[in-house]
Amino acid sequence: xxxxxxxxxxxxxxxxxxxxxxxxxxxxxxxxxxxxxxxxxxxxxxxxxxxxxxxxxxxxxxxxxxxxxxxxxxxxxxxxxxxxxxxxxxxxxxxxxxxxxxxxxxxxxxxxxxxxxxxxxxxxxxxxxxxxxxxxxxxxxxxxxxxxxxxxxxxxxxxxxxxxxxxxxxxxxxxxxxxxxxxxxxxxxxxxxxxxxxxxxxxxxxxxxxxxxxxxxxxxx
Numbered sequence: 271x272x273x274x275x276x277x278x279x280x281x282x283x284x285x286x287x288x289x290x291x292x293x294x295x296x297x298x299x300x301x302x303x304x305x306x307x308x309x310x311x312x313x314x315x316x317x318x319x320x321x322x323x324x325x326x327x328x329x330x331x332x333x334x335x336x337x338x339x340x341x342x343x344x345x346x347x348x349x350x351x352x353x354x355x356x357x358x359x360x361x362x363x364x365x366x367x368x369x370x371x372x373x374x375x376x377x378x379x380x381x382x383x384x385x386x387x388x389x390x391x392x393x394x395x396x397x398x399x400x401x402x403x404x405x406x407x408x409x410x411x412x413x414x415x416x417x418x419x420x421x422x423x424x425x426x427x428x429x430x431x432x433x434x435x436x437x438x439x440x441x442x443x444x445x446x447x448x449x450x451x452x453x454x455x456x457x458x459x460x461x462x463x464x465x466x467x468x469x470x471x472x473x474x475x476x477x478x479x480x481x482x483x484x485x486x487x488x489x490x491x
Contacts, residue, residue, distance in 0.1 A: 278310035281479060311476035313433060318373035318473050320348040320355060326368050329391035329414070329443045334368025341370065349475075353451040354467035355440075362446045369440050371449060373475040374433035375468065382425035382456040386418035386465060387411055389449040393440035399426065405437055418452050419462040433474055 272286060285307045291299040321344035326333050334340055345367075348358040355369060375397070377383050387395045387409045396405040408423045428434060440449040452465035453472070 280310055280312045282310050284308055284310060309478060309480040312479040313374065313474050314477045315376070315474045316351060316470040317475045318350045318353060318371050319475050320350050320358060321370045322346040323368045325366060327366050327443065329441050331392050331394050331439050331441045334439060334441050351470045352467050353473060355449045364447060365442065365444050367442050369449060371438040373436060373473055375436045375453065376433050376472050376474055377428045377430050378472060379455065380428065380430040383428045383453055384425055384456055385409065385423045386452040386462055387421045388416055388418055389440045390415045390446045391442055393438060393449050395451060396437040398435040405435065417463045418465055422462060425456045
């Protein structure tokens, strides 16, 4: 595992120089010198990451976060186009697992925003409210399946167009399973229970943009 002291420039090329590494048995790395070049990821609107860890019983989120495989070794990874796990896991066939949604929320306007959490089973919603300050738990579901109106966050003062990191954890034992997050300005009179999960226009994640290209074989109509 390599940890960088300073923030990387999105899209920039970096080289990690590895020298004279020994195994736990004292054997020298072969080859002795390795240079690994990579591109820093680029913040890309429209997507969130979903990771799944299987074979974890109970409904407690702590069972996920205390598992030895968490957070670096999930059993499955998906990309969601909205803040709704149903978009990639539409059935309830998976049992005894934990999930983590990771990405950024980008409010379209400045002001006080309220986020709404609902899940089956338990869940937690975390956000970095000040860039780089660290994640703070802003809401949690300790039971199951409530409406959006049941679990609003406190009003959050957010700046329009700014990417705020969000992490949502949820834990499924048996039966139905989903995690959804909605959002609206505090001044918006729309009833919470009529809201839809946050769409792709207001979320983003970091992706490796190196070598990505798209060719349109037919012009869109």
